[in-house]
Amino acid sequence: MAKFLTNRDENYAQWYNDLVIKADLAENSAVRGCMVIKPYGYAIWEKIQAELDKMFKATGHVNAYFPIFIPKSFFSKEAKHVEGFAKECAIVTHYRLKKDENGGGIIVDPSAKLEEELIIRPTSETIIWNSYKNWIHSYRDLPILINQWCNVVRWEMRTRLFLRTSEFLWQEGHTAHATREEAIEETEKMINVYSEFAQNFMALPVIKGYKSETERFAGAIDTYAIEAIMQDGKALQAGTSHFLGQNFAKAFDVQFTDKNGKLDYVWATSWGLSTRMIGALIMAHSDNKGLVLPPRLAPIQVIIVPIFKNAEQLARISETVNKIKPDLQAKGISVKYDDRDNNTPGWKYADYELKGVPVRLAIGPRDIEQGTVEVARRDTLEKTSIPVNNITDHILTLLDDIQKNIYVKAAEFKKANTFYVDKWDEFVNILDNQGGFIMAHWDGTAETEEKIKNETKATIRCIPFESPEEDGKCIYSGKPSKRRVLFARSY
Amino acid sequence: MAKFLTNRDENYAQWYNDLVIKADLAENSAVRGCMVIKPYGYAIWEKIQAELDKMFKATGHVNAYFPIFIPKSFFSKEAKHVEGFAKECAIVTHYRLKKDENGGGIIVDPSAKLEEELIIRPTSETIIWNSYKNWIHSYRDLPILINQWCNVVRWEMRTRLFLRTSEFLWQEGHTAHATREEAIEETEKMINVYSEFAQNFMALPVIKGYKSETERFAGAIDTYAIEAIMQDGKALQAGTSHFLGQNFAKAFDVQFTDKNGKLDYVWATSWGLSTRMIGALIMAHSDNKGLVLPPRLAPIQVIIVPIFKNAEQLARISETVNKIKPDLQAKGISVKYDDRDNNTPGWKYADYELKGVPVRLAIGPRDIEQGTVEVARRDTLEKTSIPVNNITDHILTLLDDIQKNIYVKAAEFKKANTFYVDKWDEFVNILDNQGGFIMAHWDGTAETEEKIKNETKATIRCIPFESPEEDGKCIYSGKPSKRRVLFARSY
Numbered sequence: 001m002a003k004f005l006t007n008r009d010e011n012y013a014q015w016y017n018d019l020v021i022k023a024d025l026a027e028n029s030a031v032r033g034c035m036v037i038k039p040y041g042y043a044i045w046e047k048i049q050a051e052l053d054k055m056f057k058a059t060g061h062v063n064a065y066f067p068i069f070i071p072k073s074f075f076s077k078e079a080k081h082v083e084g085f086a087k088e089c090a091i092v093t094h095y096r097l098k099k100d101e102n103g104g105g106i107i108v109d110p111s112a113k114l115e116e117e118l119i120i121r122p123t124s125e126t127i128i129w130n131s132y133k134n135w136i137h138s139y140r141d142l143p144i145l146i147n148q149w150c151n152v153v154r155w156e157m158r159t160r161l162f163l164r165t166s167e168f169l170w171q172e173g174h175t176a177h178a179t180r181e182e183a184i185e186e187t188e189k190m191i192n193v194y195s196e197f198a199q200n201f202m203a204l205p206v207i208k209g210y211k212s213e214t215e216r217f218a219g220a221i222d223t224y225a226i227e228a229i230m231q232d233g234k235a236l237q238a239g240t241s242h243f244l245g246q247n248f249a250k251a252f253d254v255q256f257t258d259k260n261g262k263l264d265y266v267w268a269t270s271w272g273l274s275t276r277m278i279g280a281l282i283m284a285h286s287d288n289k290g291l292v293l294p295p296r297l298a299p300i301q302v303i304i305v306p307i308f309k310n311a312e313q314l315a316r317i318s319e320t321v322n323k324i325k326p327d328l329q330a331k332g333i334s335v336k337y338d339d340r341d342n343n344t345p346g347w348k349y350a351d352y353e354l355k356g357v358p359v360r361l362a363i364g365p366r367d368i369e370q371g372t373v374e375v376a377r378r379d380t381l382e383k384t385s386i387p388v389n390n391i392t393d394h395i396l397t398l399l400d401d402i403q404k405n406i407y408v409k410a411a412e413f414k415k416a417n418t419f420y421v422d423k424w425d426e427f428v429n430i431l432d433n434q435g436g437f438i439m440a441h442w443d444g445t446a447e448t449e450e451k452i453k454n455e456t457k458a459t460i461r462c463i464p465f466e467s468p469e470e471d472g473k474c475i476y477s478g479k480p481s482k483r484r485v486l487f488a489r490s491y
Numbered sequence: 492m493a494k495f496l497t498n499r500d501e502n503y504a505q506w507y508n509d510l511v512i513k514a515d516l517a518e519n520s521a522v523r524g525c526m527v528i529k530p531y532g533y534a535i536w537e538k539i540q541a542e543l544d545k546m547f548k549a550t551g552h553v554n555a556y557f558p559i560f561i562p563k564s565f566f567s568k569e570a571k572h573v574e575g576f577a578k579e580c581a582i583v584t585h586y587r588l589k590k591d592e593n594g595g596g597i598i599v600d601p602s603a604k605l606e607e608e609l610i611i612r613p614t615s616e617t618i619i620w621n622s623y624k625n626w627i628h629s630y631r632d633l634p635i636l637i638n639q640w641c642n643v644v645r646w647e648m649r650t651r652l653f654l655r656t657s658e659f660l661w662q663e664g665h666t667a668h669a670t671r672e673e674a675i676e677e678t679e680k681m682i683n684v685y686s687e688f689a690q691n692f693m694a695l696p697v698i699k700g701y702k703s704e705t706e707r708f709a710g711a712i713d714t715y716a717i718e719a720i721m722q723d724g725k726a727l728q729a730g731t732s733h734f735l736g737q738n739f740a741k742a743f744d745v746q747f748t749d750k751n752g753k754l755d756y757v758w759a760t761s762w763g764l765s766t767r768m769i770g771a772l773i774m775a776h777s778d779n780k781g782l783v784l785p786p787r788l789a790p791i792q793v794i795i796v797p798i799f800k801n802a803e804q805l806a807r808i809s810e811t812v813n814k815i816k817p818d819l820q821a822k823g824i825s826v827k828y829d830d831r832d833n834n835t836p837g838w839k840y841a842d843y844e845l846k847g848v849p850v851r852l853a854i855g856p857r858d859i860e861q862g863t864v865e866v867a868r869r870d871t872l873e874k875t876s877i878p879v880n881n882i883t884d885h886i887l888t889l890l891d892d893i894q895k896n897i898y899v900k901a902a903e904f905k906k907a908n909t910f911y912v913d914k915w916d917e918f919v920n921i922l923d924n925q926g927g928f929i930m931a932h933w934d935g936t937a938e939t940e941e942k943i944k945n946e947t948k949a950t951i952r953c954i955p956f957e958s959p960e961e962d963g964k965c966i967y968s969g970k971p972s973k974r975r976v977l978f979a980r981s982y
Contacts, residue, residue, distance in 0.1 A: 029622065030565070031609065034558035036622050039637060042555045064533045067525035068611075068642055068658055069581075072588070074521070076597045086588035090560075091599055092611070093584045095646040097563070097577035106567045108582055108608055117599055118522065120559075120583070120611075131520065131527050140833070146530060151559055151642065155586040167559055342631070 005354075008288050012232040016283060020161045023291050023355050025278065033159040033166030037275065040355065041162075043299035044278055045169065049149065051201050051296070052171065052273065055193050061145045061173060066127050068150070069118035074126040077251040081125065084218020088155040090120040090166075120153040125219060125244070125270055128174045129252040136176060136266055138257045143186070144176040162279035163236075163491050170274035176266045178258060180245070183267035184222075187243040190271040191224040194239035202277065203294040203407035204228045204284055205414050206238060207437070207486055209462030214446050217270075221245035227461040227486060229414045230283040233435020235461045235488035238280050241271035279491070285406055291356025292379055294406050295399040302328060302395060303357045304337045305348050307364030314339065317363050320388060324361075324373075327392045333399070353378060358402050359395060379405050420484070427475050427487070431456050437488050439467070441481035443474035452476050452487070461486045496845070499779050503723040507774060511652045514782050514846050516769065524650040524657030528766065531846065532653075534790035535769055536660065540640065542692050542787070543662065543764065546684050552636045552664060557618050559641070560609035565617040568742040572616065575709020579646040581611040581657075611644040616710060616735070616761055619665045620743040627667060627757055629748045634677070635667040653770035654727075654982050661765035667757045669749060671736070674758035675713075678734040681762040682715040685730035693768065694785035694898040695719045695775055696905050697729055698928070698977055700953030705937050708761075712736035718952040718977060720905045721774040724926020726952045726979035729771050732762035770982070776897055782847025783870055785897050786890040793819060793826045793886060794848045796839045798855030805830060808854050811879060815852075815864075818883045824890070844869060849893050850886060870896050911975070918966055918978070922947050928979050930958070932972035934965035943967050943978070952977045 005022060006014040020026055025041030028034075037045065053063075069092065076082045096112035099105075121127065128146075135141060149171045159165050173190060177183040191208055198204040206226035216223040220242035228238045246265040249255070254266045285292040295301050304325070306317040321337050328335045336357075338348055345362065352360055362374040373391055376383045379402050386394050417436035421427050430436055442448060442460065452475075453459050463485045472481045496513060497505040511517055516532030519525075528536065544554075560583065567573045587603035590596075612618065619637075626632060640662045650656050664681060668674040682699055689695040697717035707714040711733035719729045737756040740746070745757045776783040786792050795816070797808040812828050819826045827848075829839055836853065843851055853865040864882055867874045870893050877885050908927035912918050921927055933939060933951065943966075944950050954976045963972045 027622075027625075029558045029618070030562060031558045031560045031618070034560060036558065037556040039553035039555045043553065045556075046554060062530040062534065063537060064530045065528040065536075065660065067520045067522045067527065068644070069522045069525060071521060072597060072599075075588070082588070082597060086597060089586065089588060090583045090609070091585040091588065092581045093599065094582040095580065097566070097573070097580060097582065097610070106563060106573060106577060108563075108584065118581070119588070127520070127522070131518075134518075153559070169556060 005288060005290065008231070008286075015288075016279075017161065019282060019286060019290060025282070026161045028161065031166075033156055035161050035165045035167075037169070040299060041278060044281065044293070044297055045275055047297045047299065048201075048277060049171075052193075052197055053149075055197060056147050056171075056173070059189060059193060061147045061175075063149065064146045065148060065150070066124055066131065068121055070121055070124075070127045072117045072119060074130055075119050077126060078219045078247055081219035081251075085122045085154070089122055090153045090155055092118040092120065121150075122152055122154045123270070123272070124148065124150075124152075124172055125174065125248050125268075126252070129248040129254060129268070132176055132266070133252050133254045136254055136256050139178045139259055142176055142178045142256065142266065143182065145173075145186075146175065147171055147173045160279075162275055162282070164276075168275045170272050172272040173270060175269045176249075176254070177269070178256065178267070180267050183245075183269050184243055187222070187224060187241045187269045187271070190269070191226060191239070191241040194241065194271070194273055195226050197273075198226055198228065198238055199407065201294065201296045202281055202284075203403060203410060204238065204280065205407065205411040207462060207464050209464040209467070209486060211240075211462055212446070212449055212460045212485070214449055215460060217242045219244060219247050221247065225462050227437075227488070227490075228280055228284060229417060229437055229488070230280070230491065231413065232283075233417055233488075235437065235486075235490040236276075236280045236283065237461070237490065238277060239271070239273040242269060244268035244270060283491075284410055286356065289350075289381075290354030292406060293356035293358060295358045295403045298356065298358050299334065300336045300352075300355070300357050301333050301399060302335045302359045302361060303348075303352045304335065304361045304363065305345050305352075306337075306339055307345050307362055313365050314341075316365070316368050320363060320368060324388065324391055328395060331392060331396055333395065349376075359398060361391075377402055379409075421475065422472070424475055427458075428456055431458050431489060435489065437461075437486055439464075439484040440475040440487055441472035441483075442485045442487075443477045443479035443481055445477075448474060448476050457489050458487045459490060461488050461490060496779060496781065499722070499777075506779075507770075508652065510773060510777060510781060516773070517652045519652065522657075524647055526652050526656045526658075528660070531790060532769060535772065535784070535788055536766055538788045538790065539692075539768060540662075543684075543688055544640075546688060547638050547662075547664070550680060550684060552638045552666075554640065555637045556639060556641070557615055557622065559612055561612050561615070561618045563608045563610060565621055566610050568617060569710045569738055572710035572742075576613045576645070580613055581644045581646055583609040583611065612641075613643055613645045614761070614763070615639065615641075615643075615663055616665065616739050616759075617743070620739040620745060620759070623667055623757070624743050624745045627745055627747050630669045630750050633667055633669045633747065633757065634673065636664075636677075637666065638662055638664045651770075653766055653773070655767075659766045661763050663763040664761060666760045667740075667745070668760070669747065669758070671758050674736075674760050675734055678713070678715060678732045678760045678762070681760070682717060682730070682732040685732065685762070685764055686717050688764075689717055689719065689729055690898065692785065692787045693729075693772055693775075694894060694901060695729065695771060696898065696902040698953060698955050700955040700958070700977060702731075702953055703937070703940055703951045703976070705940055706951060708733045710735060710738050712738065716953050718928075718979070718981075719771055719775060720908060720928055720979070721771070721982065722904065723774075724908055724979075726928065726977075726981040727767075727771045727774065728952070728981065729768060730762070730764040733760060735759035735761060774982075775901055777847065780841075780872075781845030783897060784847035784849060786849045786894045789847065789849050790825065791827045791843075791846070791848045792824050792890060793850045793852060794839075794843045795826065795828045795852045795854065796836050796843075797828075797830055798836050798853055804856050805832075807856070807859050811854060811859060815879065815882055819886060822883060822887055824886065840867075850889060852882070868893055870900075912966065913963070915966055918949075919947055922949055922980060926980065928952075928977055930975040931966040931978055932963035932974075933976045933978075934968045934970035934972055936968075939965060939968050939970075948980050949978045950981060952979050952981060
């Protein structure tokens with residue numbers, strides 16, 4: 001299995017594609033740009049959903065569901081919003097098929113043309129704010145803290161599994177507030193939720209910051225993002241939270257009576273995280289043997305492989321496994337026992353390494369005699385022999401260790417590949433030869449930003465919250481600058 | 492609140508609509524036929540999802556995700572399938588909007604016309620079997636036991652919240668098997684899962700049976716359904732499981748090598764249950780005061796209302812509540828404490844009755860003195876005073892009692908409204924005057940079935956699995972019949 005994986009250091013892009021396909025995570029479908037998320041890939045998404053959903057609910061949010069269709073006229077109500085999304089949308093124009101009278105099979109019935117075309121949601125601000133209009137009258141109706149789990153469609157021309165697909169799954173939070181301050185607080189709270197999720201579950205160190213005006217969400221006053229570094233030195237935006245000001249409230253005329261009886265427009269935020277994160281998870285941690293999954297998001301945390309030559313040996317091993325397995329499960333660990341006899345242990349080892357299962361237990365006749373189990377960890381590939389009666393505690397600790405170790409490794413990689421650069425030659429040189437995060441001064445203009453992008457393909461990933469004030473000169477124009485921003489090539 | 496609900500016995504349809512809106516479950520959206528599922532309604536769906544998903548996984552199924560778009564040509568590959576679904580589908584024909592050069596705002600860009608139109612899935616057999624084609628080569632690749640949670644679109648002309656909407660949420664299982672027997676076993680297994688779910692969680696007694704040929708899923712060899720009775724005597728189909736034979740395997744050329752090395756087409760099933768079930772839940776149990784939710788699907792199981800005249804009283808009550816609430820939560824009970832001071836206790840009582848919260852605890856100053864809590868159950872509206880130190884055990888038992896009682900009440904209603912009828916006059920009379928389930932003989936022809944439908948609006952809901960063999964004469968044609976079938980008017 002794993003030997004068919006392209007070498008990561010030779011061709012990172014091909015390695016990624018190979019891995020997604022061979023680890024059975026997803027595949028391209030017959031519909032251009034749309035993927036099939038296969039059971040193993042979807043199981044990772046279910047883990048992501050479960051953890052995020054808990055975090056959203058713990059911060060006071062509830063889930064709801066709004067229509068997938070957005071009337072074309074809604075779409076146009078916020079000027080920048082339509083500009084940002086009109087170029088890549090799927091449009092429903094008819095609602096019936098019929099038999100071709102000329103024998104050409106099934107055709108679109110021209111008499112079933114919609115009066116107004118419907119856009120498949122690329123994001124739901126417009127349809128949601130059109131609903132909020134009827135829900136909000138007084139400050140007592142605020143805040144509204146709603147999240148939606150759903151599919152969205154953006155008609156991408158160049159697609160890659162998980163990273164950029166025409167249809168993807170995500171969650172989108174849409175909140176409504178009585179004051180500007182409260183909305184900004186919510187925007188910050190949610191970028192922090194994303195950042196905690198990335199660090200604690202995805203084992204992904206991220207940089208939090210503001211987007212430049214050019215990179216902002218279409219319709220936002222301010223966009224906060226978390227940016228992660230992949231093993232090829234490129235950045236990946238791993239979640240965004242938008243302060244929308246009163247833009248959508250004004251577009252949909254959503255006013256409320258405040259505590260003093262004064263009418264005002266409602267303040268808004270939106271925030272989203274998508275199946276793209278599975279791409280980040282793969283690219284940040286995996287190696288030439290396959291996936292490396294952080295235990296907290298691994299669909300299978302422990303795989304047990306029996307080493308046997310005959311049915312009698314298997315029976316004795318299974319007896320031991322049937323004691324170990326329920327103990328592990330009782331501690332909330334997901335365990336699979338692969339006792340199939342049509343594959344060799346070696347084949348199974350390679351397959352579960354490819355699939356990134358954090359811990360492998362191997363049990364053979366000698367282990368049974370000696371009361372031991374061979375424990376292999378996926379992240380370091382180390383093997384040790386452990387007394388079987390101590391296995392549950394050992395594995396609980398080991399899973400924590402692996403989770404931490406994957407994070408530490410990624411954090412060290414990020415540190416080693418973050419460069420403070422003050423000269424243009426060095427800036428270009430790093431991007432062309434090794435990649436990475438570049439902290440450099442910028443004069444704050446969209447013009448310079450665009451020139452840098454055109455010359456190097458690097459964009460401003462964010463203006464980090466934690467970037468200290470510091471006098472400097474723009475890396476490109478030499479004009480004065482007050483703080484460094486984060487540049488990188490990105491996915 | 493509740494007083495604005497239309498009386499259930501005067502106008503059942505209006506009562507239902509009022510209830511859905513006033514209990515904040517859902518509302519119509521700006522998009523014709525599409526609903527907004529509001530947080531309280533969606534919370535019920537989340538409960539349904541969680542329980543069903545557990546049952547699916549316990550029976551060996553895994554989740555995955557397939558594209559929302561189905562190429563028009565796929566749709567046509569199974570002849571009956573396209574006939575059943577072509578009349579009510581949403582069709583994507585373009586992928587870009589642009590500014591009208593004549594100043595007419597945003598228009599569909601005519602140059603962005605798709606070569607082949609895409610249908611928004613009304614159900615996913617075709618796109619899924621097109622994928623399975625590449626996944627299945629040998630009997631070793633079988634069975635495939637996949638479920639998908641998603642949205643689907645059927646362009647309905649007459650819609651009602653939850654019961655019939657153009658877009659709805661559902662799960663659809665799609666399984667592939669090596670033998671006919673295995674596929675039939677799966678079809679039966681899943682109708683049993685639905686039936687257990689309906690009875691144990693929705694408190695809904697159902698009748699399991701076969702659909703007549705006329706009522707079968709488009710493309711199925713056999714459709715099994717569960718049918719429930721609503722309080723107006725109409726039937727509601729609450730889940731279907733289809734034995735698809737080799738129809739889709741043949742349409743998409745999905746063959747496998749069996750154990751003997753022989754090529755054969757793969758056997759299939761599909762099965763689905765949708766947000767329609769929320770409609771069934773409402774219509775089966777609720778009353779003139781509002782929703783009656785079975786505790787196992789209630790988003791809030793216990794509401795605590797303080798009775799106070801001043802802040803000091805509230806503080807003392809809150810002290811007690813802060814002891815009770817964590818105990819209840821520790822037992823897995825979802826509890827809400829409504830200490831808002833802008834509504835009276837009476838207003839709150841009515842509101843939580845409207846919302847169907849199974850148990851209400853009211854605590855006033857006298858309760859604090861006496862160490863008691865007033866416990867009211869939503870199903871019977873009975874109130875009792877219970878010692879506060881015994882409250883957790885009491886509520887655990889009470890929630891079970893309520894769950895059982897709602898089921899028993901529904902089962903008694905079903906029994907009282909199921910009629911064994913042998914005369915046409917009586918058949919028509921029951922349908923016109925009281926409604927209900929009618930068990931009657933039928934000659935087995937689609938012709939008679941259609942005549943009965945045209946004359947009475949009643950259809951064959953199912954041929955119950957448990958209908959015993961019995962000689963009789965068709966209620967309409969008088970021709971010989973071997974067993975009774977279930978007739979009813981239906982949603």
